[in-house]
Amino acid sequence: MSFTNLSSPYQQIKRSTSQIMFIVILCLVPAIMLQSYFFGIGNLLQIILSVFTALVAEAAVLKLRNRPIINTLKDGSAILTAVLIAVSIPSLAPWWLVIIGALFAIIFVKQLFGGLGQNIFNPAMAAYVLLLISFPVPMTTWNPTNSLLPFPVDFIDQIKLVFTGVTTAGHTLDQLAINLDGLTLATPLNTVQNGLHAGYTLTEIAKSSRGINNSEFPISVINIAYLFGGCILLFKRLIHWHIPVAFLTSITLFSFISFVYDPEHISSPFFQLFTGATMIGAFFILSDPVTASTTPKGRFLYAILIAFFVVLIRNAGGYPDALAFAVLIGNMCVPLIDYYTKPPVYGSL
Amino acid sequence: MAHSNEKTTSDKQPDVQNKLNNDPKQSIYKELMWQGLWKNNPGVVQLLGLCPLLAVTNTATNALGLGIATTAVLVTSNTVISLLRHHIPATLRIPIFVMIIASLVTCVQLLMNAYTYEVYLSLGIFIPLIVTNCNIIGRAEAFASKNKITHSAFDGLMMGLGFSCVLMILGATREVLAQGTVFDGIQTLLGGWAAFLTVHIYHSETRFLLAALPPGAFIIMGIIIAIKNTIDEKIDTKR
Numbered sequence: 373m374s375f376t377n378l379s380s381p382y383q384q385i386k387r388s389t390s391q392i393m394f395i396v397i398l399c400l401v402p403a404i405m406l407q408s409y410f411f412g413i414g415n416l417l418q419i420i421l422s423v424f425t426a427l428v429a430e431a432a433v434l435k436l437r438n439r440p441i442i443n444t445l446k447d448g449s450a451i452l453t454a455v456l457i458a459v460s461i462p463s464l465a466p467w468w469l470v471i472i473g474a475l476f477a478i479i480f481v482k483q484l485f486g487g488l489g490q491n492i493f494n495p496a497m498a499a500y501v502l503l504l505i506s507f508p509v510p511m512t513t514w515n516p517t518n519s520l521l522p523f524p525v526d527f528i529d530q531i532k533l534v535f536t537g538v539t540t541a542g543h544t545l546d547q548l549a550i551n552l553d554g555l556t557l558a559t560p561l562n563t564v565q566n567g568l569h570a571g572y573t574l575t576e577i578a579k580s581s582r583g584i585n586n587s588e589f590p591i592s593v594i595n596i597a598y599l600f601g602g603c604i605l606l607f608k609r610l611i612h613w614h615i616p617v618a619f620l621t622s623i624t625l626f627s628f629i630s631f632v633y634d635p636e637h638i639s640s641p642f643f644q645l646f647t648g649a650t651m652i653g654a655f656f657i658l659s660d661p662v663t664a665s666t667t668p669k670g671r672f673l674y675a676i677l678i679a680f681f682v683v684l685i686r687n688a689g690g691y692p693d694a695l696a697f698a699v700l701i702g703n704m705c706v707p708l709i710d711y712y713t714k715p716p717v718y719g720s721l
Numbered sequence: 722m723a724h725s726n727e728k729t730t731s732d733k734q735p736d737v738q739n740k741l742n743n744d745p746k747q748s749i750y751k752e753l754m755w756q757g758l759w760k761n762n763p764g765v766v767q768l769l770g771l772c773p774l775l776a777v778t779n780t781a782t783n784a785l786g787l788g789i790a791t792t793a794v795l796v797t798s799n800t801v802i803s804l805l806r807h808h809i810p811a812t813l814r815i816p817i818f819v820m821i822i823a824s825l826v827t828c829v830q831l832l833m834n835a836y837t838y839e840v841y842l843s844l845g846i847f848i849p850l851i852v853t854n855c856n857i858i859g860r861a862e863a864f865a866s867k868n869k870i871t872h873s874a875f876d877g878l879m880m881g882l883g884f885s886c887v888l889m890i891l892g893a894t895r896e897v898l899a900q901g902t903v904f905d906g907i908q909t910l911l912g913g914w915a916a917f918l919t920v921h922i923y924h925s926e927t928r929f930l931l932a933a934l935p936p937g938a939f940i941i942m943g944i945i946i947a948i949k950n951t952i953d954e955k956i957d958t959k960r
Contacts, residue, residue, distance in 0.1 A: 480940065506931040 393448030399601035410590035414463030425474040426454035456496035473499040602655025611659035618675035626683040649695040670713035678702040757879025764887030769856035784892025786840040792881025799877030839909035898932035
């Protein structure tokens with residue numbers, strides 16, 4: 373149980389920013405490991421590229437702005453942003469994709485607004501949206517799980533795919549992403565979205581497409597790993613419980629309402645919770661202390677608003693996953709939410 | 722010389738006015754040129770006419786087309802308004818300016834429809850919208866209604882060229898980023914002889930779509946303004 377500490381000890385250990393960021397990154401590790409296990413080590417490569425680019429970009433901008441470079445780099449916020457970008461893009465995407473994303477996140481979204489603590493938008497999500505809008509094809513070409521690959525793809529092949537676009541045997545990513553039945557394997561959300569646009573109902577999609585069943589399991593496991601990491605964050609009190617709890621509850625509620633309304637065309641709450649970016653969003657992205665609302669009531673409102681937009685855009689929008697768009701909309705509303713949910717000063721009427 | 726003037730002149734119009742009344746002929750034109758092309762550039766300093774600036778600069782050809790159209794309207798509207806400046810009652814000046822500008826824009830629109838049909842199609846609504854370009858009515862109100870014809874026409878030309886330069890830089894940058902070309906389709910604007918102007922810089926399967934979309938225009942515009950301010954700062958510190 374957590375009580376506000378009104379009695380001794382009055383002096384508490386205060387974690388520095390770099391310690392917090394380090395623990396947050398540690399909490400991401402289980403999910404990253406599972407992602408590598410199911411989909412190959414491409415994602416580790418993306419993380420390395422992304423972190424390196426982000427650090428170089430941050431150092432360059434800090435030098436231009438005449439700010440201390442080493443001290444700022446040590447806070448680890450750029451590394452966290454870079455890791456979040458890298459895990460949200462397809463793990464075998466071409467190398468320049470993640471580099472553009474990291475550059476945009478650090479230079480435009482973070483540093484141009486004044487650096488850590490000043491940015492309005494979540495840098496990782498803004499970069500994700502930039503990439504998704506600019507390069508829709510590579511951003512939605514997810515490779516199938518290792519067990520389903522039509523050709524054997526080893527470690528060297530994955531590196532080659534990222535940097536040159538072809539494996540040693542000359543297969544491209546598109547060829548890899550098509551399984552033996554000739555179906556394109558995307559994320560489950562993606563498959564459902566495409567199927568619905570083509571006029572099928574959910575039961576028909578589930579029957580016809582093996583992709584959805586086969587990649588649903590690993591993606592759900594990865595999501596559970598994010599949930600686990602998030603619970604550690606909550607337990608360590610690094611993030612407030614308001615946002616994840618409100619977000620997950622309202623996403624369940626909203627998707628349940630829409631599911632009951634039209635079960636043949638709108639996916640179930642479980643599907644919504646465990647197959648998209650819901651878990652990483654709830655614990656690692658929405659809870660970003662810089663861009664989230666800062667008042668207790670405001671945090672609830674912020675999370676409910678984003679959950680509403682996630683369900684709405686997923687079910688009615690053109691893009692398969694909606695979290696990034698919803699988070700940016702939520703970020704825009706934060707100043708207004710904070711203004712109207714200011715807690716009263718103690719003792720005032 | 723423009724440089725010696727720069728320190729004493731602020732961006733404000735009245736100072737230009739004094740200069741025009743006192744200075745010898747030669748330096749007036751130089752001052753107008755300096756103001757229009759750099760110091761008081763309508764695109765990156767006054768930030769007027771941003772709507773067409775951001776909307777149609779997805780290719781250098783479109784940017785050039787809009788630049789030419791806007792410059793033509795600016796020169797002619799400045800000339801006509803300066804010609805009629807003693808006959809326009811002060812209280813009614815804005816509707817009269819708008820009517821003059823609107824008729825000139827209609828002429829330009831019909832000309833483009835006749836001679837550069839494809840550019841006319843790709844610029845679409847933004848040709849008639851030149852009427853509402855604040856830059857044009859701004860020059861009419863601030864300059865042409867108070868100065869003689871030659872100065873007004875020259876001011877219109879320089880402001881138009883300054884605006885076109887920004888359009889072209891923005892258009893070319895966006896086109897390179899989005900398609901890897903510069904002046905793609907220029908022959909639809911200038912005729913078949915201009916086809917050699919098209920430059921293919923690189924070819925790629927995946928296009929950087931953001932650069933072709935309005936948000937990309939905003940971001941690149943911000944970068945251009947930042948570069949301009951940096952150059953100004955460098956010049957200031959050198960002196």
